[in-house]
Amino acid sequence: MPVRRALIATFTACCAIAALAALAGCEQRSGSHLTFQGYVEGEFVYLSSSQSGTLTQLSVQRGQTIAENAPVFTLESVDETAALQQAQHQLTAAQAQLADLLTGKRPPEVNVTKAQLVQAVAQANHAAEQLKRDEAQFRMGGISQQQLDDSRMNAQTTAAQMREMQNQVDVANLPGRGQQIDAQAAQVKAARAEVAQAQWKLDQKRVAAPRAGLVYDTLYRVGEWVQAGNPVVQMLPPQNVKVRFFVPEAIVGSLAMGRGVSIHCDGCAADVPATITYVSSEAEYTPPVIYSNESRSKLVFMIEAHPAVADAPKLHPGQPVEVRLP
Structure with missing residues (x-):
């Protein structure tokens, strides 16, 4: 029985290592191209206000694409208007x-x-x-x-x-x-500063989109109290869509920022071109094993590539893809 349990444990560990290796992006060949496994990632923008208040208007819906400077949400502003x-x-x-x-x-x-x-x-x-x-x-x-x-x-x-x-x-x-004139002039400057501060606080109650992009999610409903700094809308501008994949140590030396790659995904009508924007300077082990000359083939480096803004909507965060190096 102890021998059988040891064999089962060894078999399970081997399967886990093989699964991790597959997920990490093992090198494959497709014709004259090298292909690596990867996934799509989105760098989300969380829109919030520096002021607290009740959400009175939500101008966007989840899944909607909005333009830059489009109104997103509004908080009640009775106190701020009176202060102004x-x-x-x-x-x-x-x-x-x-x-x-x-x-x-x-x-x-x-x-x-x-x-x-x-x-x-x-x-x-x-x-x-x-x-x-x-x-x-x-x-x-x-x-x-x-x-x-x-x-x-x-x-x-x-x-x-x-x-x-x-x-x-x-x-x-x-x-x-x-001296009286100087003192009163200082009072005028202080009053102008108070007006500017009151106007800024009032403007903070109306939030607009800093960039065009997809409304990925809305986190509050109209009528709810929003604490200062809490995000109300989660946005994904197309510039923030990227693909991460991993390449072996033997390949990373031939890659540089600006090199073009091709992204293939299930359901895509055609491959999506992208450009390498980041090459990691630190190695990772996949699966994690003790470093030795015999295990150098396990050493991988993370690579990031960005598609064009027009092609970014074709990709979705979390989506598995294949990255092909010409």
Whole structure:
């Protein structure tokens, strides 16, 4: 019995090794071509939003081919829309305050100050004339020294008031102080940044296709809550379809990026041409055995080839293919 179990175990291991070798892509000859087993692989693009929200619109269906920049899905955006409007209003207010500082007082305010100046000038002129008369009366002995001093004081006071009003008119025509203007200009820049940030968050609620391609799967339904960063749609652009196959160590040296190959698959009307885009620099063992000079024929290298964009839809991820080297 122990001998029988050992024979069965040995037989099972041999079958497993043979199966792995077949799947890995053993070299075959088809006429004048070398043929290797491989499979189709897709590098999927997962479309998501940086913001969370309820899925309100799903504009695509699984299996649909869409164009670049086509709308894909939309999340609810009530908060983001309100935040954008608030930021826009704050920007408008900040810009108005800056404009007010740059232009000084409004014309009606300046006119009021000018009217006060006219009144002050009239009072100063009247006081100056009264002072002249009082000085003449004092010389003739008509008024006392006290009355003359009062008249002189009134003339000086009204003249000072006139100069003050003139300065107020000059100040009213000036813009705000430099530091105030700089501070308000900084407020305007900050408000613009808030508007840009609010607009970006709102735009993140509407996701479009970065490239034309196949909608491979949809991962949410309308009405479901989508967490930020979770993919909603799985896309496969034709540029991301490739074929992987493995070649022995003796063959890899003759392969280089840019070399053409031919892909054959069951059900394909004709072979699909492709171009080698990657040659692995690291060897793999298939099946995994201990390295020795006797097992060098087991050493393989992974090769990747991309078909043309127009031919990519003929191939499907996971599909087994045969790759022929001319």
